[in-house]
Amino acid sequence: MDQPTPLGDREPRTPRPARRGRGRGAPSAVQTLLAFGVLIAMVVVFSIASPNFLQFDNIVGILLATAVNGVLALGVTFVIIAGGIDLSIGTVMSLSAVMTGVVITNWQLPIPLGIVAGLATGAVAGMVNGFVIARLKLPPFIATLGMLKVANGLALITSGLRPIYFTDTPSFNEIAMGSIVAKLIPSLEIPNLVLFLFGAALIAGFALNRTILGRYTFALGSNEEATRLSGVPVVAWKIAVYAVCGLFAGLAGVLIAARLDSAQPSLGFGYELEAIAAAVIGGTSLSGGEGTILGTVIGAFLISILTNGLRILSVSQEWQIVVTGVIVVVAVYLDIVRRRTQEQA
């Protein structure tokens, strides 16, 4: 698995080729494999260190902890591959959760309408991001930072500054915390929330690798100018990419609301960074043009296994934060090393 680092003279770097393939080639695969290796190593280490780690309940706990961040990370993977960034996903998630709450609890409309409202809120927020970035030419960092604030404020306003509870509609909570799996195999109580993560990952994988949307996502991130010159309506596709990211944030919002049985309006800060970290750890390049869905899913699991394992081992919280930070830096460093090796080869 280790790639020997060439020790010879540094050759002048050649500019990166305009097209980098579609993320299925060797480069991302190495990082994904590496992330997977680290993930397995962690599981082994934590299992040896504590008998409580590899217990069914704890594994379910890890799966649950990954679900929301995983869904957010799936969406942001698209944006990062397309050469952008979305800092608003965390608070857009909360705004979507609140909209779902408004429709289901405040207006007492059917649950499916609430879910649609949540998803639509996310998609619209994403489209606004896309419009501001692609049409008004604002840097993605600034545009989505603005949306982060706007969504947070709107969530507080529409919720009337307090959590909206779904206690009158118990079946909403069932969407996330019920278990279809347990109905088929009674002893296997895996909450539906987990299935949503894998379902969303499959859809995202399909969209990224088998559709025109995916092809243009990679093209935009590899070389936007070349893409535009070859006649692709860049503005429209960019908006679409951000809308997809927003849609996933909307889904995350519906899921977190269902899981917590409440829409928490002030939630959401910091979630964007965790999702971006998951994508980057999984091999998505922050300079665009590269990334895989599988990598992002592995990245998300890596973060939550690490967090859970350190908690199970009762590592003090201050150190937990330090370790998580180090892991992110190491992951990005490995990415840079890999890239350098590749360019020299």
Add this chain to the structure above:
Amino acid sequence: MKTRTLFPLAAVLAMLVASHAWAETYIPVISKGFQHQFWQAVKLGAEKAAKELKVRITFEGPENESQVDKQLEMLQAALAKKPQAICFAALDSKAAIPLLKKASAAKIPVVGFDSGVDSDIPVATAATDNVAAAGFAADKMAELIGDAGEVAVVVHDQTSRTGIDRRDGFVNRIKAKHPKITVVAVQYGGGDHLKSTDLAKAMLQSHPNLKGMFGANEGSAIGVVNAVKELKKQGKVVVIGYDAGKQQKDAVRSGLMAGAISQDPVGIGYKCVEAAAKAIKGETVPKTIDTGFKWYDKTNIDAADMKPLLYD
């Protein structure tokens, strides 16, 4: 490359195994935060009780008080460790109920602290009566400004239980008992010192006749103090704070702050662990443990009975 990544992990692990004392009674304490001085004082009390009662505790909480889901993950991980009891201060008590049910099914007694949990599951809850405490602050404010005029409130949070209770406790007491006083503004600064400062400054500027300001937690109170100082309104505005901390204590000593309400965070931490230890042994514990509050100002800040409550 993999061995290199594993190295620090192995080191961390070795440290852990070494620090893991085996077998005694284990009680995880899950709070609402861990960085603020208030929670550190709760931790201090919890550790004191752990030492005296010979139990092992861990203390953790999310980075800020909106991270309901992160707190649930902590609670879940704590349950996975199969503890003998759990101390828990819920950020959102309804969201925590499924996990608490799991705890009660596994016969793990739960003791609530700080704001507790809206449910029958906790065997006891150790908390301050925030409504009563903020109401007392309102009475003090009335006394200090001559029972008439404009006052304003800076609160840390619109959605949390303590934020709501302290705001309502103060505002409702003013309305009920002090009709000549009007609360002209209530604003929220997230408990963030800097944000609360800016906010309080804006309030002082838009309401030049303000006679008093109440900061509903440490960060809010410091914000009010900073604002009064920066606008040179010392002596013109009566400032009342909440909780302690070095800056707030200094402000009380210098007279910038008229006084403040102090909870007993060390007592909260101590009493929740103590109740948990009792519950493990099967002893009965009272359902609600009022940990009390006290008013402190220049005159009693260094008194022997106040000192232990006022953390730095």
